[in-house]
Amino acid sequence: YHDYVNTLEPAARQLLDFKLDYPKPIGIMTTMAGKPVDIRETTTLNTDGLTSNEFFLDDVMHSVAERIPERAVHAKGTGAFGYFEVTHDVSEYTKADVFNGIGKRTPVAVRLSTGQGNKGGNDLAKEIKGFAIKFYTNEGNLDFLGLNVPVYLYTDPTMFSSFFHAFRRNPRTNLFDNTARWNIMILRPILLHALFWLFSDYGSPNGYRKMDGFPIHAYELSNKHGDRYFAKFNFRTEQGFENLTTDEVVTISGQDLDYATRDLYNNIALKNYPSWRIEMDVMTSHDITNVDFNPFDVTRLWKNGTYHTVQIGRLVLDRNPDNFFEAVELSAYNPGSLVPGINSPPDTIFKSRRLAYRDTQNYRLGINHKRINVNAPKYLKTYNRDGVPPVNDNMKDVPNYYPNSFSGPVPFIDESRPKERIIVFDSNAVDLESPSNFYRYILSDEGQKQRFIDNLVSSLISVVPEVREKGLKLLTLVDLELGTRVRAGVTAARRKIKDDPWMTIYH
Numbered sequence: 001y002h003d004y005v006n007t008l009e010p011a012a013r014q015l016l017d018f019k020l021d022y023p024k025p026i027g028i029m030t031t032m033a034g035k036p037v038d039i040r041e042t043t044t045l046n047t048d049g050l051t052s053n054e055f056f057l058d059d060v061m062h063s064v065a066e067r068i069p070e071r072a073v074h075a076k077g078t079g080a081f082g083y084f085e086v087t088h089d090v091s092e093y094t095k096a097d098v099f100n101g102i103g104k105r106t107p108v109a110v111r112l113s114t115g116q117g118n119k120g121g122n123d124l125a126k127e128i129k130g131f132a133i134k135f136y137t138n139e140g141n142l143d144f145l146g147l148n149v150p151v152y153l154y155t156d157p158t159m160f161s162s163f164f165h166a167f168r169r170n171p172r173t174n175l176f177d178n179t180a181r182w183n184i185m186i187l188r189p190i191l192l193h194a195l196f197w198l199f200s201d202y203g204s205p206n207g208y209r210k211m212d213g214f215p216i217h218a219y220e221l222s223n224k225h226g227d228r229y230f231a232k233f234n235f236r237t238e239q240g241f242e243n244l245t246t247d248e249v250v251t252i253s254g255q256d257l258d259y260a261t262r263d264l265y266n267n268i269a270l271k272n273y274p275s276w277r278i279e280m281d282v283m284t285s286h287d288i289t290n291v292d293f294n295p296f297d298v299t300r301l302w303k304n305g306t307y308h309t310v311q312i313g314r315l316v317l318d319r320n321p322d323n324f325f326e327a328v329e330l331s332a333y334n335p336g337s338l339v340p341g342i343n344s345p346p347d348t349i350f351k352s353r354r355l356a357y358r359d360t361q362n363y364r365l366g367i368n369h370k371r372i373n374v375n376a377p378k379y380l381k382t383y384n385r386d387g388v389p390p391v392n393d394n395m396k397d398v399p400n401y402y403p404n405s406f407s408g409p410v411p412f413i414d415e416s417r418p419k420e421r422i423i424v425f426d427s428n429a430v431d432l433e434s435p436s437n438f439y440r441y442i443l444s445d446e447g448q449k450q451r452f453i454d455n456l457v458s459s460l461i462s463v464v465p466e467v468r469e470k471g472l473k474l475l476t477l478v479d480l481e482l483g484t485r486v487r488a489g490v491t492a493a494r495r496k497i498k499d500d501p502w503m504t505i506y507h
């Protein structure tokens with residue numbers, strides 16, 4: 001028996017492990033009001049208990065109301081706890097307490113997610129993966145929300161809803177719709193760069209442990225003298241960076257839609273703790289205003305030679321949550337949660353994110369979402385009061401208006417906070433340099449290129465002809481060879497479909 005049990009993965013033996021920890025029932029069960037439940041109340045058969053049985057009423061009334069809205073995007077995810085440890089001195093760049101003092105450890109919560117699918121979707125779907133970290137620092141919570149690819153989709157936040165509508169489900173068919181996807185791509189080619197990363201092997205990391213993470217924006221940093229720098233953070237996996245090919249994705253997904261979730265849980269449970277190096281690419285405030293590209297444009301990479309990379313520390317995940325809903329579903333990561341020394345990136349997307357996350361979390365979790373356990377900072381002294389629970393101690397009898405003369409909390413004076421601000425002017429011009437560089441230089445070998453092309457082809461074969469033709473033309477403008485190869489692939493695939501009646505129906 002023991003040999004058999006020991007062969008089970010930790011995720012499969014969770015219930016048994018609980019029993020090993022608690023060999024006897026953990027106590028007498030109660031109603032929600034705490035009344036001990038008599039065994040006769042656990043059934044309503046042949047009784048008049050339907051409305052007089054509190055246990056039954058609690059049971060039904062609670063379970064039918066146990067859903068909260070899933071996240072608007074990044075709905076499917078998993079999470080873990082761990083710590084961040086400083087390994088290098090970065091005081092020259094930032095005074096942030098969390099990043100200063102070699103050896104200092106800060107507790108963290110992390111949520112890893114898939115971008116477009118619903119809860120219950122496929123971990124390995126070729127979509128953006130999310131990598132959100134909440135550092136519980138001495139100066140408040142610092143949230144970094146990154147993706148597994150180093151660039152974002154667009155620079156104008158008015159595209160948020162249209163992009164995710166086009167890439168999610170068609171309002172009539174409730175199916176993902178490649179015509180809608182290519183339609184928005186041809187009308188807004190700025191999307192191509194980030195989407196190229198996703199169409200390639202980079203779009204299917206081998207689980208969450210083996211992917212990198214990128215918060216993407218250029219954050220303003222400041223040190224204790226008020227000197228400013230700009231930095232893009234990178235989380236580099238220490239498990240060995242690894243992607244899956246589309247064929248591997250198809251095989252694994254046929255057996256397990258929760259592949260990445262399971263992989264993370266099992267490895268943490270087996271004490272094979274996943275870790276990432278946290279580093280930053282830095283430019284001085286002088287350099288950043290003198291490069292020949294817009295370094296605040298979230299859709300493009302910084303050019304080689306314009307920045308240097310600085311190591312900061314290590315992120316280690318060493319604890320699975322005891323309760324998924326409490327620790328992961330109720331978590332609210334907000335890029336606006338920053339700390340002194342790590343200041344707001346000046347780009348428009350970041351500004352819009354300050355609004356969007358707060359608003360969606362008020363809707364999804366309520367106005368007091370930052371008071372929910374997993375979101376609560378170490379230290380909180382605020383004038384905000386009341387509202388839908390949790391309110392925790394609601395600041396007890398502390399004066400509830402500011403300013404006041406009666407010892408309520410007061411602001412501190414941040415002498416070294418930079419006074420200058422950078423203003424970023426964005427351009428609407430269509431620029432295909434980034435996707436073309438991706439195809440030419442980032443896809444480093446022929447195998448990667450061919451798989452990228454195959455993925456483009458399979459997304460294009462079900463697209464209606466007028467949109468497909470424009471998509472192919474756009475790819476040709478990006479790179480003549482790319483456009484030609486994808487066109488040949490689509491033509492061959494369409495010919496095959498014509499000869500195969502089942503394929504006609506399917507596509």
Ligand code: HEM
Pocket residue numbers: 070071072073074077111112113129130131132145146147152157160214215216217298331332333349352353356357360361364
């Ligand atoms: C650089 C650009 C962006 C990055 C790196 C990013 C990353 C992420 C990540 C990692 C999550 C999942 C958070 C979690 O695990 O709970 C997320 C969720 C979300 N994102 Fe973004 N995102 C970006 C841009 C945007 C923009 C432009 C908007 C809207 C204007 C937006 C709106 C949202 C919303 C509404 C959620 C759901 C949050 C929740 O319900 O808690 N994101 N994003």
